[in-house]
Amino acid sequence: MLKIENISVSVGEKEIIRNLSLNVKRKERHVIFGPNASGKTTLAMTIMGIPSYKITSGRIFFEGREITKLSIVERAKLGIFLAFQNPPQIRGVTVNSLMQILSKETKGILRKVYLDENIGLRELGVGFSGGEKKRLEIAQAFAMKPKLLILDEIDSGIDIESLRLIGKEINKFLERNKASVIAITHYGYLLDYLNFNKAHVMIRGQIACSGDVKKIWKIISKEGYKWCEKCLRR
């Protein structure tokens, strides 16, 4: 479904991702671990096509079609969705005005992610708690029904109980829509709720290793990312 071939990505003058490849098949669930500033968010933004993340070499394919040069809107329409780590505040645009364009079932969707209906009248992100921000990202995903769901640290700023409930809903969504997911995280909590089939560790803009989810998480929790650095050198 998503095929990334040897991409290098720069933000401004700085190269963040170097020669990275990734292959995500339909219905597959990938999790990407990595320390701060290892390029995880850059990878997510690049797949979505955010213009400040410039692909300097390599190509990206989605469902067999090259999307390297496609705009954000075109990618969104093809079925790629990014749940932002830090969604911006957008004054003037209320939750309702956005959600109602995306879906006819706004109310039900908000309920699914445990957001109070009253949030509908508020402006996007303005005065939102960390948890509310994340829930609204998921709500939009449910409304847009993407084929590929990219979750950028959906588990930060949200309490464990909420994460469990929302994780369950994401699970249902992925199954029902036969969608794929790439989840970026620092922590392991998400592993309990979403059954990932492949894990990757990103170190300094590269994928240091890929493989079995439990194995990799076990090593990271025991040895820390320092241990993964070795793999990169190998």
Add this chain to the structure above:
Amino acid sequence: MFEEIKRKAKEASKKKAELGPDLNLKEFSLATKPLPKISKLSELQKEEKKSASNVGIEIKERKRSGTFFQINHSVIYENVKQDGLEIMSTTEALKKYSWLKNYWWKAVPVNCDKYTAQAELKQTHGYFIRALPGVKAKFPVQACLFISQNGLAQNVHNIIIAEEGSELQLITGCTIGLHVAKGLHIGISEFFVKKDASVTFSMIHSWGKDVDVRPRTAAIVEENGTFINNYICFKPVKSLQMYPVTYCVGKNSKTSYHTLLYGVGKSYLDVGSKVELIAEGSRAGIITRAIAKDESQIFARGHLIGKHKDTKGHLECRGLLLSERAKIHAIPELEGKASGCELSHEAAVGKIKEEELWYLMSRGFTEEEATSMIIKGFLDPEIIGLPPLLKDQIKKIMEKVVKGL
């Protein structure tokens, strides 16, 4: 007493206003022929109806408690639909009520500048609207001030009195005819909000790119009184300068201002909101949202003055720049004159951030759609917190206006 007023006006007849481009009043004509009265608004010409309804005037007068309609220097229509309300021209009211002299230039000083002076020396009617004690207007009263003659100066003086315990809503729409290129509108509005009374005043302007506008507005609010001032200007204007002020003189008096400005073309908008919190427990809130496009210039001023220790006020101004050549200058002022008063402000001016557009684009909206969502939302009355009764009304008007943006 009137001699004294006239004398002061004459003395001020060359006095420049503190703000805004100085106008040569001689460039505007004061000669116009009187227009005949009409018996219902549907007798207006088609284009007049269209212009009026674009500034909130209900031609069929549905959900209105009364109407005042003035074209150029002629009051062509007055209608009162509810007992306890009075609507007439101020010239007529001055003849009818000798006590009106006690209100005449009591909120706005006649010698403020040459525009107030001209409104006194060359007055061309204006409306007198009064709610008798305890009367609650079921629907808004509407007033239209219309210029249909090219190059004309309209100098109106309005007096609005909400007697004790009354409630009044007023929608004033000011606009021009299709063939008017140049014109000058001077509008004096003096509001008197008595004990336990409330007035919601919503003014919608739709001028032309060569029309100059100088409203001079002030309100005096007594004990437990409320004055809400909503102002909307989305259409081009050559220059518009006004700095309405509310004096909260009564205990627990309240006032709020909601201003929505959209600068297009070469419009010059200098709009402020000022409140003097004089009495114990008085409160004020000021919200301004301004969008500047093309080469427009917007000055968004706000001034809160706390003169009593138990007073509170908050001022908020947000500006959105849609062009490199446009300018928004937010000038918030806080003046505490009594220890204990709580005054605060927040202001932010900038362009639409790329991150905001990209975010919306990732939700499948094109850049144009995303931009228009942000602009429409920015000027949405839902967000700035207008009173519920008026929100839908103003929303309808805004939808019409936004369609043409």
